[in-house]
Amino acid sequence: MGWAFYNVPCSDTNTSLHPFSLAKGLVTSGRNTCTPYHSSTVKIPFVAILRTNLHQEMNYFPDEVIEHIFDSIASHRDRNSISLVSKSWHKIERCCRRRVFIGNCYAISPERLIGRFPCLKSLTLKGKPHFADFNLVPHEWGGFVHPWIDALARARVGLEELRLKRMVVSDESLELLSRSFANFKSLVLVSCEGFTTDGLASIAANCRHLRELDLQENEIDDHRGQWLNCFPDSCTTLTSLNFACLKGETNLSALERLVARSPSLKSLKVNRAVPLDALTRLMSCAPQLVDLGVGSYENEPDTESFAKLLAAIKKCTSLRSLSGFSEVAPLCLTAFYPICQNLTYLNLSYAAEIHGNHLVKFIQFCKRLQRLWILDSIGDKGLEVVASACKELQELRVFPSDLHDEEDNNAAVTEVGLVAISAGCRKLHSILYFCKQMTNAALITVAKNCPNFIRFRLCILEPNKPDHVTSQSLDEGFGAVVQACKGLRRLSVSGLLTDKVFLYIGMYAEQLEMLSIAFAGDTDKGMLYVLNGCKKLRKLEIRDSPFGNAALLADVDKYETMRSLWMSSCDVTLGGCKRLARDAPWLNVEIINENEDNGMERNEEDEREKVDRLYLYRTVVGTRNDAPSCVTIL
Amino acid sequence: MDGCSRNGEISPKLLHLIPQGRRNWFHDDNTSVYNTEEKKLELKLGPPGEDEDEDGASITRHIKKEPKDKSILSLAGNHFSPSSTTNKTTSQKRTAPGPVVGWPPVRSFRKNLANGSSSKLGNESSSNGGLLKNQKCEDDNGRGKPMEPKRQQGGMFVKINMYGVPIGRKVDLNAHNSYEQLSFTVDKLFRGLLAAQRESSSSGEEEKPITGLLDGNGEYTLTYEDNEGDKMLVGDVPWHMFASSVKRLRVIKSSEISSALTYGNGKQEKMRS
Numbered sequence: 001m002g003w004a005f006y007n008v009p010c011s012d013t014n015t016s017l018h019p020f021s022l023a024k025g026l027v028t029s030g031r032n033t034c035t036p037y038h039s040s041t042v043k044i045p046f047v048a049i050l051r052t053n054l055h056q057e058m059n060y061f062p063d064e065v066i067e068h069i070f071d072s073i074a075s076h077r078d079r080n081s082i083s084l085v086s087k088s089w090h091k092i093e094r095c096c097r098r099r100v101f102i103g104n105c106y107a108i109s110p111e112r113l114i115g116r117f118p119c120l121k122s123l124t125l126k127g128k129p130h131f132a133d134f135n136l137v138p139h140e141w142g143g144f145v146h147p148w149i150d151a152l153a154r155a156r157v158g159l160e161e162l163r164l165k166r167m168v169v170s171d172e173s174l175e176l177l178s179r180s181f182a183n184f185k186s187l188v189l190v191s192c193e194g195f196t197t198d199g200l201a202s203i204a205a206n207c208r209h210l211r212e213l214d215l216q217e218n219e220i221d222d223h224r225g226q227w228l229n230c231f232p233d234s235c236t237t238l239t240s241l242n243f244a245c246l247k248g249e250t251n252l253s254a255l256e257r258l259v260a261r262s263p264s265l266k267s268l269k270v271n272r273a274v275p276l277d278a279l280t281r282l283m284s285c286a287p288q289l290v291d292l293g294v295g296s297y298e299n300e301p302d303t304e305s306f307a308k309l310l311a312a313i314k315k316c317t318s319l320r321s322l323s324g325f326s327e328v329a330p331l332c333l334t335a336f337y338p339i340c341q342n343l344t345y346l347n348l349s350y351a352a353e354i355h356g357n358h359l360v361k362f363i364q365f366c367k368r369l370q371r372l373w374i375l376d377s378i379g380d381k382g383l384e385v386v387a388s389a390c391k392e393l394q395e396l397r398v399f400p401s402d403l404h405d406e407e408d409n410n411a412a413v414t415e416v417g418l419v420a421i422s423a424g425c426r427k428l429h430s431i432l433y434f435c436k437q438m439t440n441a442a443l444i445t446v447a448k449n450c451p452n453f454i455r456f457r458l459c460i461l462e463p464n465k466p467d468h469v470t471s472q473s474l475d476e477g478f479g480a481v482v483q484a485c486k487g488l489r490r491l492s493v494s495g496l497l498t499d500k501v502f503l504y505i506g507m508y509a510e511q512l513e514m515l516s517i518a519f520a521g522d523t524d525k526g527m528l529y530v531l532n533g534c535k536k537l538r539k540l541e542i543r544d545s546p547f548g549n550a551a552l553l554a555d556v557d558k559y560e561t562m563r564s565l566w567m568s569s570c571d572v573t574l575g576g577c578k579r580l581a582r583d584a585p586w587l588n589v590e591i592i593n594e595n596e597d598n599g600m601e602r603n604e605e606d607e608r609e610k611v612d613r614l615y616l617y618r619t620v621v622g623t624r625n626d627a628p629s630c631v632t633i634l
Numbered sequence: 635m636d637g638c639s640r641n642g643e644i645s646p647k648l649l650h651l652i653p654q655g656r657r658n659w660f661h662d663d664n665t666s667v668y669n670t671e672e673k674k675l676e677l678k679l680g681p682p683g684e685d686e687d688e689d690g691a692s693i694t695r696h697i698k699k700e701p702k703d704k705s706i707l708s709l710a711g712n713h714f715s716p717s718s719t720t721n722k723t724t725s726q727k728r729t730a731p732g733p734v735v736g737w738p739p740v741r742s743f744r745k746n747l748a749n750g751s752s753s754k755l756g757n758e759s760s761s762n763g764g765l766l767k768n769q770k771c772e773d774d775n776g777r778g779k780p781m782e783p784k785r786q787q788g789g790m791f792v793k794i795n796m797y798g799v800p801i802g803r804k805v806d807l808n809a810h811n812s813y814e815q816l817s818f819t820v821d822k823l824f825r826g827l828l829a830a831q832r833e834s835s836s837s838g839e840e841e842k843p844i845t846g847l848l849d850g851n852g853e854y855t856l857t858y859e860d861n862e863g864d865k866m867l868v869g870d871v872p873w874h875m876f877a878s879s880v881k882r883l884r885v886i887k888s889s890e891i892s893s894a895l896t897y898g899n900g901k902q903e904k905m906r907s
Contacts, residue, residue, distance in 0.1 A: 543736070
C-alpha cells in the first residue's frame with residue numbers, strides 16, 4: 001500500500017486533519033514527488049484511511065474534486081488501494097482511471113477490463129512468461145493481442161497508448177489499431193512477434209497524432225518495403241522512433257525527411273542498415289536528440305566522413321543516452337567523445353567485435369553514467385576503470401560475449417570485477433552479471449558494499465558451479481546478499497546451491513517479488529522455504545531443480561497472491577498438477593508439452609509422469625480458449 | 635520408396651500415403667535419439683530432434699480429432715513427454731548452442747553476436763570462395779541458429795573488410811603461410827567487389843588488381859587488429875607470429891594510414907593496468 005502526503009495549512013502537525021484542508025492540498029503517493037505549498041506535511045498510509053472516517057467526510061465533496069485528488073496518484077498499486085477503500089471511491093476511481101497495467105493478459109478478459117475502466121487511455125499488457133525469452137515456450141503458446149484491440153475498438157474506448165510485452169501481434173491487429181483510435185499516440189512493443197513491416201506501415205499511415213513508435217527487440221519480418229514512406233508529410237509530431245530491431249534495409253531518404261520534419265523528436269534509434277553518412281545527416285538535422293541508437297559501422301570512416309560525423313555529434317548537446325553499435329570500428333567510437341561526459345545511459349552490449357580496451361577508453365570519460373550495458377569483453381580491469389570513473393552508476397548489465405567457450409578466459413569478467421564495481425559505485429541498485437566463476441567471499445563483500453540492491457541477478461554460465469576457491473556451494477554468498485539488501489525485489493541465483501540458500505531467501509528477502517531459480521536446491525524444502533517465507537512474492541520461475549508435488553501442493557492459497565509460477569524440468573508430476581487444478585479452480589494450470597498430445601489413450605502411469613513444463617497463474621476468467629494443442633489446461 | 639525395403643510387413647500402397655519424411659517410426663531405432671521407453675509412445679510420427687511441432691503434428695491431426703474441450707481431453711489423457719532428461723535432447727523451436735536448452739539465459743540475438751554473425755543487410759556475408767573450404771553455410775535470417783565459431787576444425791577464419799566495400803569477407807589464415815599468399819587472396823576476394831562498387835561512378839569495366847598491399851606503394855594497404863586491440867601494419871613480424879595474434883584484417887586506403895592508425899591505436903594511450 002502506498003502513502004499519502006497531505007498538506008495541512010498550518011505548521012502544527014498535531015492538528016487533526018480537516019477534510020477541507022485535504023481538498024486544498026495535493027495528495028500524492030510516496031513514490032511521486034510532492035509539491036508542498038504549505039509548511040508541513042503529514043504522512044498517512046492509505047490503510048489508515050480505512051480506519052478513519054476521513055473517506056466518508058470526503059464523500060461530501062463533489063466527485064470532480066475527488067477525481068482531481070485521485071488524478072495526481074500515478075502508481076498502479078496506489079490506485080488499486082484507493083479503489084478498495086469504499087464503494088464510492090471504487091466507483092469514482094474506476095471512472096477516472098486512465099492508465100491500466102495488466103501483468104498477465106490471461107488473468108482478465110478485455111470485456112471485463114473495459115467494463116471496469118471505460119475511460120482508459122493507456123493500456124499495458126504482458127503475454128508470455130519470462131522464460132519465453134530463452135526459447136522455453138512454444139511460439140504458438142498464446143498471448144495474442146488481437147482480441148484486446150478488437151474489444152477496445154468495438155467499445156469505442158479512447159485509446160491513446162498501447163504497450164505490449166511478449167505478445168503476438170499481427171499485421172491485422174496493427175491495421176485495426178491504426179484505424180480504430182483517432183487519438184492514438186504511442187505504441188511500444190517489447191519482445192513481441194508475429195508482424196511485419198506492413199503492419200508498421202499501417203500505423204505510420206493512419207495514426208495522425210502518433211508521437212511514439214518504440215520497437216524493442218521484436219521479431220519483425222522485414223519486407224524491406226517503404227513503411228517509413230507511409231508517414232504522411234503532415235506527420236510532424238513524432239517524439240520517439242525506435243526501429244533498431246529491424247533487420248532489413250531502410251529507406252534513408254524517407255527517414256531523413258521524417259526526422260527533418262519532426263522538431264519534437266527526442267529519441268531516435270535506427271537499425272544497422274543506416275550507414276555513417278546517413279547518421280551524420282540525421283544528427284545534423286536533429287541536434288535536439290536526447291536518446292540516440294546508431295547502426296553498424298564496421299568500416300573505419302575516412303578522414304572527411306569522420307570530420308563530418310564529429311561536427312554533427314558536437315552539436316548534439318542534449319544527448320544523454322547512446323545505444324546500438326551492433327558493430328563499431330574503434331575510430332567511429334572515438335567520434336562520440338565530445339558528448340561522453342553528458343551520457344547517463346550507454347548500451348554497448350551489441351558490439352561483440354570491439355576489443356575491451358576501446359570500450360574502456362570510451363567509458364572512462366562517461367562520468368555521469370547511471371546505466372551501463374556492456375559485454376564481458378570489458379574484463380575485470382575494465383570494470384575497475386568503470387568503478388573509479390562512474391560514480392553515479394545505478395544499473396549495470398554485463399552480458400556474455402563468448403558463449404562457445406572457445407577463448408581463454410582472459411577477457412571475461414569474474415568475481416573480481418563485481419567486487420570492484422560494488423566498491424566504487426555505491427549508488428548501484430540493479431545488476432545483471434554473467435560470469436564464469438564466483439566466490440562466497442566476493443558476494444559477501446558485494447553485499448556489504450551495496451546494501452541498496454533492488455535487483456540482483458547473477459548468472460554463472462556453468463550450471464551447478466561451486467565457489468571456485470573453496471569448492472563449496474554459494475549458499476552463504478547469496479544469503480549475505482538477501483540479508484544485507486533489505487529492499488531486494490528481484491533475484492536470480494545460479495551456481496551450486498543447496499536448500500540452504502532458499503532458507504535464507506525465505507527468511508530475509510521480505511520485499512522479494514520475483515525469483516528465478518535454475519539448477520538449484522536438493523529437496524522440496526527449498527521451494528517451501530521460499531513459498532512460506534517471501535510474503536511479497538509475485539513471480540516464481542524455476543527450471544531444472546528437484547522440486548516436486550509436495551512443494552507444489554503445500555500451500556495452494558499462496559498462488560492467489562502471486563501472478564504466476566513457472567516450473568520446467570522439475571519433479572512435479574501430472575497427478576500433482578491435476579490435484580492442484582482441482583483444489584484451486586481460480587488458477588489456470590497449464591502443462592506445456594514438448595510435442596503435441598498424441599494419443600487419447602492414457603494409462604495410470606501417466607499420473608506419475610513428470611511434467612515437462614508447468615505454468616500456472618491466477619485468473620478471474622477461467623480457462624482460455626486460444627491455447628494450442630501442445631498446451632493442456634487442467 | 636526407400637522405406638519399403640526396411641519393413642516388408644507394411645503394404646507398399648499404404649506406405650505411399652504417408653509422406654516421405656514421416657516414415658521414420660518404423661525404423662529400427664539404433665540411430666534415433668529416443669530410448670526404448672519412448673518407443674512405447676508410438677503415435678509420435680515426427681523424426682526425433684525435429685524442430686517444428688507443426689510438422690510433427692500434421693499427421694497426428696489426421697488421426698485424431700481436434701479436441702474442443704480441453705478439460706475433457708485432460709481426463710481422457712494426453713501424451714506427456716516422459717523424463718525431463720530426454721526432453722533436453724529433443725526438439726526445441728530454435729536450436730541453442732551448448733548442451734542445455736535455453737541456457738544460459740540470453741536472448742537469441744545475443745547468442746549470435748559472439749560469432750560476429752548477426753544477420754547483415756540482406757545478408758549473405760562472406761561465404762564463398764575456394765579458400766573458405768571449411769566454413770559451413772551460414773544461416774542468414776538471424777533467427778537464432780548458432781553460427782560456427784572462428785576456430786573450427788583447423789581452419790582459422792578472420793574477418794576482413796575493405797574500405798569502400800560494404801560487405802566483408804572471411805579469410806582462412808591456416809590456409810596460408812606467407813604474406814604474399816595473403817595479399818594474393820585479398821586481391822582475389824575483393825577485386826570483383828571493388829569493381830562493382832566503382833561501376834556506378836565510372837564507366838570503366840576493367841577490374842583492377844589490388845596490389846602493393848604490403849609495401850605502401852599501392853592504393854590500398856593491409857592492416858590488422860591484434861589480440862590487444864591495437865592496429866598494426868601487416869608484414870612486420872614473422873608470419874607465424876602474425877597469425878597467432880591477428881584478430882581481424884582491414885584494407886584501408888594508403889592515404890589514410892596515419893589517421894587510421896593514430897585514432898584506433900592504443901599503443902600510446904592504451905589502458906594498461
